[in-house]
Amino acid sequence: MKRPGSRQHTLRPTRVRLVYTRELRARMCTRGYVVGLALLSLVTFGLVMGFSMLGGTGDSTVAVCGAPAESTGTAPPGIRVTSCDGMTDGRKLVENKDADAAVVVTGNRATLLSRADTGDQAKAGAEALATSWAGHQALLRQDVDLQRLERDTAAAELTTVTVGKSVGTLQLGAAATLIIVLFTQIVNQGSVIAQGVVEEKSTRVVEVLLATLTPLELLMGKVAGIITAGMVQVATMLGAVVCGQALVSDTSTELPGAQALVVTVLWFLLTFALFASLYAAAGSLVSRPEDLQGVLTPVMLLALAPVGTATAAATDLSASWISVVQYIPPFSGLLMPLKASVGTANLPEQLIAAALLLAATVCCITLAARIYSNSVLRVGAPVRWRQALAA
Amino acid sequence: MKPLMLEGLSKRFGSQQALEKLTLAVRPGEITGFVGGNGAGKTTAMRIGVGVLEPDEGRVLWGDAPVTRAETERFGYMPEERGLYPKMTVARQLTYLGELHGLSRAEARDAMVRWTERLRITQHRDKRVATLSLGNQQRVQLAAALVHDPDVLLLDEPFSGLDPLAVDDMSEVLRTKAEQGVPVLFSSHQLDLVEQLCDRVAIVRAGRLAACGTHQELRPADSRGQVYVEIDGAGGDWPADCAAAAAHRAHEQGVLVDLAAGRTENDLLAQAARHGTIRQMRRHEPSLAELFRDLVEPADDPPTDRGEPDAPASDPARTSDLDKVSA
Numbered sequence: 001m002k003r004p005g006s007r008q009h010t011l012r013p014t015r016v017r018l019v020y021t022r023e024l025r026a027r028m029c030t031r032g033y034v035v036g037l038a039l040l041s042l043v044t045f046g047l048v049m050g051f052s053m054l055g056g057t058g059d060s061t062v063a064v065c066g067a068p069a070e071s072t073g074t075a076p077p078g079i080r081v082t083s084c085d086g087m088t089d090g091r092k093l094v095e096n097k098d099a100d101a102a103v104v105v106t107g108n109r110a111t112l113l114s115r116a117d118t119g120d121q122a123k124a125g126a127e128a129l130a131t132s133w134a135g136h137q138a139l140l141r142q143d144v145d146l147q148r149l150e151r152d153t154a155a156a157e158l159t160t161v162t163v164g165k166s167v168g169t170l171q172l173g174a175a176a177t178l179i180i181v182l183f184t185q186i187v188n189q190g191s192v193i194a195q196g197v198v199e200e201k202s203t204r205v206v207e208v209l210l211a212t213l214t215p216l217e218l219l220m221g222k223v224a225g226i227i228t229a230g231m232v233q234v235a236t237m238l239g240a241v242v243c244g245q246a247l248v249s250d251t252s253t254e255l256p257g258a259q260a261l262v263v264t265v266l267w268f269l270l271t272f273a274l275f276a277s278l279y280a281a282a283g284s285l286v287s288r289p290e291d292l293q294g295v296l297t298p299v300m301l302l303a304l305a306p307v308g309t310a311t312a313a314a315t316d317l318s319a320s321w322i323s324v325v326q327y328i329p330p331f332s333g334l335l336m337p338l339k340a341s342v343g344t345a346n347l348p349e350q351l352i353a354a355a356l357l358l359a360a361t362v363c364c365i366t367l368a369a370r371i372y373s374n375s376v377l378r379v380g381a382p383v384r385w386r387q388a389l390a391a
Numbered sequence: 392m393k394p395l396m397l398e399g400l401s402k403r404f405g406s407q408q409a410l411e412k413l414t415l416a417v418r419p420g421e422i423t424g425f426v427g428g429n430g431a432g433k434t435t436a437m438r439i440g441v442g443v444l445e446p447d448e449g450r451v452l453w454g455d456a457p458v459t460r461a462e463t464e465r466f467g468y469m470p471e472e473r474g475l476y477p478k479m480t481v482a483r484q485l486t487y488l489g490e491l492h493g494l495s496r497a498e499a500r501d502a503m504v505r506w507t508e509r510l511r512i513t514q515h516r517d518k519r520v521a522t523l524s525l526g527n528q529q530r531v532q533l534a535a536a537l538v539h540d541p542d543v544l545l546l547d548e549p550f551s552g553l554d555p556l557a558v559d560d561m562s563e564v565l566r567t568k569a570e571q572g573v574p575v576l577f578s579s580h581q582l583d584l585v586e587q588l589c590d591r592v593a594i595v596r597a598g599r600l601a602a603c604g605t606h607q608e609l610r611p612a613d614s615r616g617q618v619y620v621e622i623d624g625a626g627g628d629w630p631a632d633c634a635a636a637a638a639h640r641a642h643e644q645g646v647l648v649d650l651a652a653g654r655t656e657n658d659l660l661a662q663a664a665r666h667g668t669i670r671q672m673r674r675h676e677p678s679l680a681e682l683f684r685d686l687v688e689p690a691d692d693p694p695t696d697r698g699e700p701d702a703p704a705s706d707p708a709r710t711s712d713l714d715k716v717s718a
Contacts, residue, residue: 010460018490026478204474208535210443211468212491214460377443379472387405 010214019213019221020228023196027229040233041240048244060122061098062129065090066105073132079125087111094118101126103133110134175260175341176314180307182234182268183334187303189230189272190279193223194296197283197376206376215373219365223276227269260341263350267340270354271333274361275303277368284376285383295382302330310334317344327353329360392419392572393454395440395543400449402435402598409435410598412449417543417574422565424585425578426679427595428687433578434471436595437545440576441468453543464493467541471548471578473532477521481512481531484520485538492539499538506534510560526557533561537568544568546577550584562588586679594686601686609682618656620663621645621671629666635659647675 027033064072065084075081082099084090090102094113100122102113110130114123139146200206200222209218282295309331313322317339326335326345332353339345367389375388395417402410410432417423427433438444440451442463451458475484482503489499507513510530515523520531529552536546544565550558565588569575579585585592586606593603602609621644622629630636630648635658637651648659656672663669677685 015491018487022487026476203477204470204472205476206474207438207443207470207472208468208474208488209491211441211466211470212464212488377438 011216011220015213015217016221016224019209019218020225023222023225024228027225028232033229037233037236041236044237044240045244048241049247060100060119060125062122062126063090063093063099063102064105064129064133065102067103067133071133071136072103072129073136076125076128078121079129081129103130105133108137175338176310178238179264179334179338179341180310181237182264183271183307183310185230185234186268186272186275187300187307189226190275190299190303191296192230193226193276193279194283194292195289196222196226197280197372198286198289198292201284201287201376201379202289210376215376216369219277219280219369219372223273223280227272227276260337263340264337267333267337267354267357270357270361271306271330274330274333274357274364275299277361277365278302281368281371281388284372285385285388287379287382291382295385306331306334310338313338317342327356329357332357392542392574394418395545395574395576396452397436397440398450398452400436400439400446400451402432402439402444402446408598410439410446413595413598413600414449415593415600415603417576418591419574420569420572421590422569422575422577422588424589424592425576425595426580426582426585426592426683427578427601431595431687432598433595434547435598437468437547437576437578438470441466441545443468443470464539465542467536467539467544467546469532469536469546469549471551473528475520475528475531475535478519480517480519481507481523481534482516484531485534488535489538492541494539502538502540503534506538509564510534525552526554529553530557530560533564537564542573544573544575544577546575548579549577550579550581558584582678582680582683592679594683596687602682606679609679610677611682611685616650617675617677618648618650618659619643619645619671619673619675620648620659620669622663622666623668623670625666629663633659633662635662642675645671 059078059080061080061082062075063082063084066086069081069083072081082093084093084099084102087104087106090099090104090113093099094102094115097115100114100118103126104111104113110133112123112126112130114126136146139149200209206218278299279296282299283292285295286292309325313319313325313335322335322339325331326339326349336345336350336353340350371385371388375383397413397415397417400410400413401408413432413436415423415425415436425433425437435444439446439449442451442458442460453462479487485503485506486496486499489502490496494502503516507516510533512527512530512534515527515531520528523531533546533549536544546565549561549565553561562584565575565577569590591603591605592609594601594609619642620630627641627646628639630639630646633648635651635654636648638649639646641647650656650659656674660669660672663672
């Protein structure tokens with residue numbers, strides 16, 4: 001006759017909160033964590049600023065010499081036009097790298113000056129300006145009313161319409177990067193969870209705790225505390241990225257909107273709960289931190305598989321295989337927020353995938369609680385997964 | 392206060408049967424010593440008692456009803472493998488454990504102050520546990536078991552590694568708790584300490600209760616007529632020609648003699664005096680260590696025969712009646 005199961009499976013919120021608070025304090029109220037957080041935000045901010053300065057080379061400069069700047073028409077995107085007097089001036093500007101290229105007008109002819117290291121953008125810009133000047137001159141020679149030409153051209157009301165379901169590369173890339181960075185945290189924080197479990201097991205404090213807590217209470221409080229500490233790191237990193245972008249660019253960012261971010265975080269938490277329980281179960285199988293790697297490898301591979309899948313999916317979200325894999329846990333945990341963040345996942349699709357992921361998460365937590373309670377008091381050689389399940 | 396009853400507990404780990412139908416009562420107001428060889432099942436029984444492990448069979452009763460998780464909050468437990476958070480300070484650790492056992496933050500803090508004073512570790516309150524000596528860590532561990540003023544105490548090897556002063560402190564605390572009506576169960580290999588401290592002793596062998604009772608009750612009936620005699624210059628077989636001696640065997644520096652039926656110590660004294668100067672003669676009361684060896688490693692019978700659960704129970708002097716306890 002067994003004792004009523006309530007002794008092992010009770011879940012009391014007060015106890016979970018106490019474990020959660022202790023774990024959070026143990027993780028966050030340390031000099032290492034605070035210094036790490038400050039360094040992380042500074043490094044992230046610095047990287048954003050640095051990349052922006054290195055990658056965003058700014059406009060190319062093309063000097064127009066011997067003709068008014070207006071005669072070359074509107075400057076192409078990324079080209080800044082300056083004026084100069086003639087061939088000598090133009091040559092000097094280009095040689096001294098004050099301009100990337102120059103268009104020098106002498107009589108009815110235009111000459112294009114560039115250096116060997118002049119970029120393609122500057123060359124193309126200079127060519128476009130020279131062509132525009134030549135066209136402008138030809139129209140004048142043919143007595144065309146240029147103002148009327150301009151009015152008639154404007155009357156066509158050129159508009160741009162985007163058709164089809166394809167997603168902008170930049171938008172998709174930003175969403176995929178954000179989600180992959182976020183979900184890589186599962187592997188990082190998962191390892192922290194496993195280490196925390198081994199620490200409690202190796203210091204034997206777990207037996208004192210289990211005398212008053214159920215394994216589920218201890219597991220939930222601990223995992224929630226570590227997730228929170230990890231999320232604070234992620235939020236700090238994101239904040240540094242957003243601040244950095246806001247400072248270096250006045251154009252709108254390509255990061256997903258607030259609603260998409262909330263949806264992504266919800267998917268992340270659901271998937272994290274699934275993997276966190278598995279990481280905790282894996283941690284309970286060993287008694288020494290040095291034995292951890294062996295039991296963590298299968299869980300880590302399982303956690304990285306969705307990240308790889310999301311990376312592959314980011315190249316073409318409309319691929320047929322995604323319409324099936326997007327429902328399969330744990331892949332759905334990354335594919336759905338990725339699709340949702342660029343607006344290609346509808347609500348029913350998300351709800352079905354979320355229900356399946358939730359069911360898988362509940363199964364994993366139940367399984368992990370069983371493995372945890374069966375192996376957390378066994379010291380010595382690592383316990384096998386099968387032994388822990390069968391005990 | 393209510394008694395704690397371990398009723399028919401069985402537990403198997405893989406191929407090893409750790410406990411087999413172990414039944415034991417821990418009475419309120421009494422200190423019960425729990426002794427047995429290594430691997431006999433003491434730790435498993437205590438872990439089940441406090442709810443850390445689930446039994447395969449059997450149940451744990453507190454009073455008349457099975458213990459619930461909420462009730463185990465009222466239990467104080469000290470595991471054999473000492474365990475505390477090494478980087479947490481003593482004060483924070485004890486307050487946290489008090490809160491886990493259902494105390495409010497203020498109550499837990501007061502209890503922490505009280506128990507650190509009582510166990511003489513006040514000066515270590517703000518130190519991390521890892522920086523304390525082993526003896527002081529033991530005191531903190533005991534404080535962790537007592538901080539919530541438990542109604543039941545289960546302590547697994549609480550005296551191991553303690554210096555004599557700490558043993559005195561620990562003994563005093565256990566006696567005080569028992570006087571308050573708390574049922575106290577502790578395991579130990581220090582049998583002299585168990586004998587000195589415990590009201591009752593439970594001896595476990597191969598996962599089964601081999602014997603349980605007061606020291607008096609545990610003594611075999613045939614040991615009550617034994618006399619220890621030490622004679623200068625006499626050989627070990629001098630009782631062989633004494634009519635007052637039914638049997639004898641060497642013991643310590645002398646001989647342990649079983650009095651023959653109808654004979655008294657006076658008869659034996661008279662006959663013994665013929666063999667030399669009697670240096671010592673006294674009634675022999677077997678120590679707990681002797682009883683333990685006799686029960687756990689019997690000299691004559693193979694262990695398997697003595698290991699039958701009913702064998703010790705068939706001797707009414709060696710076990711107590713559980714019904715009496717629960718009544």
